[in-house]
Amino acid sequence: MKQTIFYGAGKNAEDNFSAWTDLGMIPVCFADADKTKHYSKFQSSEIDILPLEEAILKYPDFELYVTPTSEKWESIAAYLAKWGGVPLAAIKFFEPVEYRKGCPSMGRCFITYNKIGCCCVPVYRDNFEFEINSDYRLNFRYFEEKSKAVIDDWRNNRPSICDGCPNLIFGIYDIAPVVEELNISSKDNADFCNTKCIYCSSFPKPEQATYEERGREVIAMLETAHSLYPDHKFRVYVSGGDIAVAPFRDKLFDVLKKYAWNADIYSNSAVYCEAAAEQLRDGQSAYVTTLDSTIREKFAEIKGVDCLPKVLENIKRYSEAAVDKRQINIKLIVLDGIYENFEEMGGVVDFVESIGANLWLSCNVYNADKRLSDGMFEMTVRLLNYAFNKQIFVNIMYDHFNIEDAAMLRNQWEIIQGGIT
Numbered sequence: 001m002k003q004t005i006f007y008g009a010g011k012n013a014e015d016n017f018s019a020w021t022d023l024g025m026i027p028v029c030f031a032d033a034d035k036t037k038h039y040s041k042f043q044s045s046e047i048d049i050l051p052l053e054e055a056i057l058k059y060p061d062f063e064l065y066v067t068p069t070s071e072k073w074e075s076i077a078a079y080l081a082k083w084g085g086v087p088l089a090a091i092k093f094f095e096p097v098e099y100r101k102g103c104p105s106m107g108r109c110f111i112t113y114n115k116i117g118c119c120c121v122p123v124y125r126d127n128f129e130f131e132i133n134s135d136y137r138l139n140f141r142y143f144e145e146k147s148k149a150v151i152d153d154w155r156n157n158r159p160s161i162c163d164g165c166p167n168l169i170f171g172i173y174d175i176a177p178v179v180e181e182l183n184i185s186s187k188d189n190a191d192f193c194n195t196k197c198i199y200c201s202s203f204p205k206p207e208q209a210t211y212e213e214r215g216r217e218v219i220a221m222l223e224t225a226h227s228l229y230p231d232h233k234f235r236v237y238v239s240g241g242d243i244a245v246a247p248f249r250d251k252l253f254d255v256l257k258k259y260a261w262n263a264d265i266y267s268n269s270a271v272y273c274e275a276a277a278e279q280l281r282d283g284q285s286a287y288v289t290t291l292d293s294t295i296r297e298k299f300a301e302i303k304g305v306d307c308l309p310k311v312l313e314n315i316k317r318y319s320e321a322a323v324d325k326r327q328i329n330i331k332l333i334v335l336d337g338i339y340e341n342f343e344e345m346g347g348v349v350d351f352v353e354s355i356g357a358n359l360w361l362s363c364n365v366y367n368a369d370k371r372l373s374d375g376m377f378e379m380t381v382r383l384l385n386y387a388f389n390k391q392i393f394v395n396i397m398y399d400h401f402n403i404e405d406a407a408m409l410r411n412q413w414e415i416i417q418g419g420i421t
């Protein structure tokens with residue numbers, strides 16, 4: 001039997017010690033970084049508080065339970081693993097989580113046409129994807145098995161299908177993640193859309209019959225998810241093409257309403273959809289729209305359709321439907337060689353500010369070898385500064401960038417947020 005050491009003899013341990021011991025968690029000692037506590041006893045007990053290295057030496061077959069509150073777990077676990085010499089498997093928490101390599105996407109089920117995957121990062125998803133089986137229940141079982149195998153690779157530090165992806169980072173993750181998010185995503189030209197963006201990979205568009213089959217499959221997968229996990233409140237990502245013009249639009253929103261599931265709705269905002277606006281009135285769902293420029297000519301060049309006034313009007317209508325303006329997210333895609341000056345991108349930030357939304361920053365490179373030009377990189381950093389000074393929340397989609405650009409951007413963003421520039 002493992003020897004239980006509690007790491008941290010502070011306030012949270014004092015408040016919860018009796019509850020933990022009632023559960024049979026009796027530590028052989030405490031370890032703590034605070035030298036003033038060393039060699040004293042914990043509260044009125046006979047349990048020693050020792051320096052970490054001494055505790056480990058004394059109890060070599062140990063498990064170390066991190067006692068502080070959850071916001072400190074990640075930094076403490078990183079410290080224990082890196083500087084304390086504690087094996088990852090020995091770091092424990094009082095919740096079913098662990099410290100390991102991981103990614104928030106894993107556990108999110110991506111339902112693309114005919115296939116299921118774990119994320120939308122093109123160079124990696126092919127390694128995970130499998131064909132949808134007409135026995136829809138099997139798809140979820142198989143998805144869970146495949147996800148578990150990848151997580152086991154991460155946990156045991158083995159090579160994995162995700163090596164090299166900037167989203168694969170150490171953190172606190174569920175030990176056994178369950179499918180909580182369903183992503184109706186686009187691939188293999190399976191979705192209709194009413195614009196023709198220059199960065200779109202979904203051309204040519206599908207035949208009507210193909211698209212109807214896609215609609216049947218999507219609804220069947222959602223209903224199967226409910227029948228397998230009836231108590232589960234899924235979050236559904238409605239992306240791929242534009243749901244506002246999809247023939248299965250109403251059926252899909254009916255399912256969401258029937259089960260009171262929240263959604264992230266991705267759209268180009270060229271057409272207003274009342275069912276999507278209604279979904280936003282739940283206060284939990286989110287709306288994500290691209291807005292490539294607020295300069296009409298540039299917008300038309302990128303989108304392939306001259307409809308900027310309508311798009312701006314529709315986004316404002318969705319914003320009015322949302323309970324919280326932060327439910328609205330405006331995505332700007334860094335397009336090297338397309339934007340010629342800062343104003344072509346910066347106007348999007350002004351619009352985001354005017355409606356109190358969030359800004360998402362994406363790129364159309366997706367981990368490929370192609371680097372951003374120096375000029376484009378500088379313009380992107382300037383844009384981040386501009387947004388930061390307007391106190392706009394920015395979500396940088398690092399996995400959409402070349403991996404080296406992503407690392408440099410992460411660094412620049414930390415500097416900006418640290419107020420160094």
Ligand code: SF4
Nearest residue numbers: 103119124162165167
């Ligand atoms: S490829 Fe990247 S984003 Fe996709 S599951 Fe792996 S780590 Fe996550």
Ligand code: SF4
Nearest residue numbers: 193195197200241268
């Ligand atoms: S909105 Fe999306 S699906 Fe439609 S053309 Fe643009 S990138 Fe393609």
